[in-house]
Amino acid sequence: MSLLTVNQVSHHYYSKKDYTKALENISFTLEKGEFISILGPSGCGKTTLLSIVAGLITPTRGEIKLDGDSDQKAGNKPPMGYMLQQDYLFPWKTIKENVLLGPKINKNQASSLEQRARKILEEVGLPNIGDSYPDELSGGMRQRAALARTLITEPKLLLLDEPFSALDFQTKLRLEDFVSQLLKQYNKAALLVTHDISEAIVMSDRIILLKPRPGEIQEIFRMPGELRELPPFQARQHPSFQEIFDQVWKEMSALETK
Amino acid sequence: MKQSEATNKELHQAYVKKLKTEKRLIRFWQASIFVFFFSLWEAASQFRWIDPLLFSSPSKIYNLFITKVSDGSLWIHLNVTLFETIAGFIIGTIAGILLAAILWWSNRFSKIIDPYLVILNAMPKVALGPIIIVALGPGYISIIAMGAIISIIITTLVVYNAFQEIDSNYIKVLQSLGASKSVCFKEAIFPASFPTMISSLKVNVGLSWVGVIVGEFLVSKQGLGYLIIYGFQVFDFTLVLFALMIIAFFAAIMYQLVEKLEKKLIRQ
Numbered sequence: 049m050s051l052l053t054v055n056q057v058s059h060h061y062y063s064k065k066d067y068t069k070a071l072e073n074i075s076f077t078l079e080k081g082e083f084i085s086i087l088g089p090s091g092c093g094k095t096t097l098l099s100i101v102a103g104l105i106t107p108t109r110g111e112i113k114l115d116g117d118s119d120q121k122a123g124n125k126p127p128m129g130y131m132l133q134q135d136y137l138f139p140w141k142t143i144k145e146n147v148l149l150g151p152k153i154n155k156n157q158a159s160s161l162e163q164r165a166r167k168i169l170e171e172v173g174l175p176n177i178g179d180s181y182p183d184e185l186s187g188g189m190r191q192r193a194a195l196a197r198t199l200i201t202e203p204k205l206l207l208l209d210e211p212f213s214a215l216d217f218q219t220k221l222r223l224e225d226f227v228s229q230l231l232k233q234y235n236k237a238a239l240l241v242t243h244d245i246s247e248a249i250v251m252s253d254r255i256i257l258l259k260p261r262p263g264e265i266q267e268i269f270r271m272p273g274e275l276r277e278l279p280p281f282q283a284r285q286h287p288s289f290q291e292i293f294d295q296v297w298k299e300m301s302a303l304e305t306k
Numbered sequence: 307m308k309q310s311e312a313t314n315k316e317l318h319q320a321y322v323k324k325l326k327t328e329k330r331l332i333r334f335w336q337a338s339i340f341v342f343f344f345s346l347w348e349a350a351s352q353f354r355w356i357d358p359l360l361f362s363s364p365s366k367i368y369n370l371f372i373t374k375v376s377d378g379s380l381w382i383h384l385n386v387t388l389f390e391t392i393a394g395f396i397i398g399t400i401a402g403i404l405l406a407a408i409l410w411w412s413n414r415f416s417k418i419i420d421p422y423l424v425i426l427n428a429m430p431k432v433a434l435g436p437i438i439i440v441a442l443g444p445g446y447i448s449i450i451a452m453g454a455i456i457s458i459i460i461t462t463l464v465v466y467n468a469f470q471e472i473d474s475n476y477i478k479v480l481q482s483l484g485a486s487k488s489v490c491f492k493e494a495i496f497p498a499s500f501p502t503m504i505s506s507l508k509v510n511v512g513l514s515w516v517g518v519i520v521g522e523f524l525v526s527k528q529g530l531g532y533l534i535i536y537g538f539q540v541f542d543f544t545l546v547l548f549a550l551m552i553i554a555f556f557a558a559i560m561y562q563l564v565e566k567l568e569k570k571l572i573r574q
């Protein structure tokens with residue numbers, strides 16, 4: 049059985065006057081250890097889809113299935129780590145307290161946690177700022193802190209909503225490599241929302257392209273094996289990168305002009 | 307380079323000096339108003355521009371203050387009123403916040419109860435005085451209840467409003483980490499509304515004084531409110547004004563304490 053099965057999911061947002069179709073008939077599966085990126089124009093329902101997968105919104109129609117052994121109360125750790133589109137760091141908590149929020153909620157009091165928090169902050173490039181408050185950090189630093197908060201719970205499935213959007217190019221490349229390597233190492237799956245075609249190509253095994261309003265699956269691209277094996281940074285230089293980029297680009301431009 | 311550094315320092319010193327002068331000027335005018343007001347009052351009373359029987363005079367009030375301090379009766383009245391006010395203030399604030407938490411917990415309950423809260427809020431609470439006194443007896447319990455009831459509903463409404471205003475994405479973050487509703491309350495809702503709660507403390511200080519003084523008007527054998535009503539009955543306006551000033555002084559102190567607390571609790 050797949051780790052995640054999304055089965056004919058549609059979602060409408062209701063207001064008194066009207067309703068908005070955000071998603072229409074979305075179906076796909078995510079295997080263990082697989083990395084899927086979701087591409088699509090702004091407002092096509094990408095955030096909505098992630099929130100539904102995370103179980104934070106109940107879809108109007110359809111269902112989400114998670115593989116049994118990763119589901120529900122496996123050591124009461126949440127099976128998914130969801131990083132929202134904005135950082136939503138709690139302003140009254142220090143960065144360290146923010147990062148340790150997950151373990152705190154799950155009543156994990158291992159003494160090694162402090163050290164883990166420090167290490168993970170170091171790895172996202174934020175050493176020695178554990179005692180600062182979020183408002184003392186720049187946008188990119190906050191985004192990395194939020195990433196650290198999501199990673200520390202070691203979820204089976206990572207849901208990332210544009211996690212690298214506020215970063216400078218260099219940091220972005222470094223973090224892409226870091227996240228990608230982390231996922232490979234522990235054989236974890238991820239669902240990544242992004243606007244950046246090249247990021248989608250170098251990180252993923254498959255790319256789901258959504259149509260605008262309502263979000264419907266336009267096409268699913270499978271990345272060639274040689275790209276999937278390479279770390280993101282090197283994949284960008286691979287000869288077949290350009291080819292697949294053009295293919296996705298064409299498809300996306302066709303959507304816009306429609 | 308060196309010279310510009312020096313002039314920079316000078317500029318800064320000039321700025322600091324300007325701030326100081328400004329502050330001194332303000333203090334000077336504040337003191338002037340104080341002196342002017344009391345001198346004018348004293349003079350007006352001495353020269354009979356105003357009726358000294360009605361408006362008394364600062365010197366008479368001061369003399370009364372000395373007597374009341376030396377025979378110890380000031381402390382008795384002051385203690386009673388301060389105790390009632392602080393108790394009313396604390397009970398009113400805590401009960402208001404608890405009620406707000408209950409409303410937050412059950413959305414449906416809060417919708418059902420909403421019109422009743424609006425009515426209760428609009429109603430002048432001191433009008434409940436006689437009923438409270440009949441229900442709780444003519445003692446300090448009733449007076450504390452008056453001090454509390456006057457601030458409960460407004461605290462509930464203001465704090466509940468703050469609870470609702472928090473960005474729901476913070477809740478999403480917590481839920482995605484596996485938090486229950488009570489954890490969401492503890493980690494997000496409550497701390498995010500902290501500034502609102504503190505500022506409602508400031509309002510409640512004033513309200514509790516109103517409730518307690520009115521309560522003492524209605525029933526009591528002791529307290530500053532009692533002194534006012536007693537002075538009024540025996541036509542001793544020196545006593546009335548004396549009690550009024552003591553109230554003003556201590557209400558201001560309580561307010562300042564709450565402000566200090568606010569500075570301490572809220573990180574700037």
Ligand SMILES: Nc1ncnc2c1ncn2[C@@H]1O[C@H](COP(=O)(O)OP(=O)(O)OP(=O)(O)O)[C@@H](O)[C@H]1O
Binds near residue numbers: 061062069089092
């Ligand atoms: N809470 C909400 N209530 C009503 N409508 C909503 C709500 N959230 C999103 N929508 C609507 O649903 C559609 C999809 O929104 P969503 O946030 O999922 O888009 P997105 O693909 O994440 O966009 P972006 O790339 O800009 O982040 C939009 O048209 C939006 O207006």
Ligand SMILES: [Mg+2]
Binds near residue numbers: 095096133209
């Ligand atoms: Mg979005």
